[in-house]
Every structure is written in C-alpha cells, then in structure tokens.
Amino acid sequence: MDEKYTVRSVLNDPAAAEPRKKGEKAAVSPLEQAKKWAMNYLARPHSEKELREKLLQKGAAPEDIETVVALCLDYGFVNDGEYAGMIVRHYAGAGYGPGRIRQELRRRGIPPELWDEALAELPEGTETLDRLLAARLRGRDPADRKERDKAANALFRKGYSWEDVRAAMERLRAE
DSSP: OOSOOOHHHHHOOGGGOOOOOTTOOOOOOHHHHHHHHHHHHTTSOOOHHHHHHHHHHHTOOHHHHHHHHHHHHHTTSOOHHHHHHHHHHHHHHTTOOHHHHHHHHHHTTOOGGGHHHHHTTOOOHHHHHHHHHHHHHTTSOTTOHHHHHHHHHHHHHTTOOHHHHHHHHHHHHHO
C-alpha cells in the first residue's frame, strides 16, 4: 500500500450512510458500529488482542470483530510489533526491568514471539540499575542489611533479576 491511510478514512464508509430526515438518527449496521468503536479505540495504539476484547465488550458480533480487525491489520492501524517496542521503551524509561516488562507485554496480549525483538531495545541495565539502587539508598547506610534488603526487594518488584540486583549491590559496595 503506497498511499497513507488514516483510521478515519478507512473505517468511515460514507457510502454506507443512508439519507435521513432532520432530527432522525441514522440506522447503523452492526459492522459500521464495530468500525466506529474501533476508530474511537484506536486513537491511541493498542494490541490486536486489546482491540478484539474492546469490540467484544462493546457487543460487536464475532464476525464483525474479525472483519474490523482484519481491516485494521491490513492498513497497519494495529501492529503488535511496533506496539511491543513502545511498551518496552515506556516501561524501561520508567525504570522497570525485563521481568516486569515481560509481564506487561503478556498482560496486553502481545504474542511471545515478538517479545525478544522488542526487549532487544532495552538499554544496558547496569547503569539504570545502579542509578535506581543509589536513589533508593540515598541518605541511608548501604552497609545496613535491612536497608539493602528493602532496596533489593524494590528492584525485584520493578522486574530486575536476583543476579542483576546482586551485581549492582556489589558495585555499590566497591565504590
């Protein structure tokens, strides 16, 4: 497809609109209604699974869902690979580790085969991890076991592995 399409230009079908009298609501086919729901929902990026769930939640028929999702995939309005990269960049920027990011990709319905490529975009974790650990221990004694454990647990909850946290602790002690 060489032409640039917008969600609105593809999903709005002016030919499907029937003429009506003033004040009269337009009769909308179930497929057209599903297209409108998708158009509104895709104002922000979403995964294919999220789009399917939203259309089902709104009450669209399964065959209409398939038609609308296929249309959105064909025109590139839904692209799980690009969406996975966006999720990885967002959560990495917020200081989350690979484990927590995988959880988020799973929750949003991104197929596992797309995870590795998206996670390859993660920046080198040692600098981020060292910065997060230093911020967590700021003003506290890093030699205090209780404070170190609290900081380590916070990093585990952010999705960093035990090996990564242990290595960051060792680097902090070496300073």
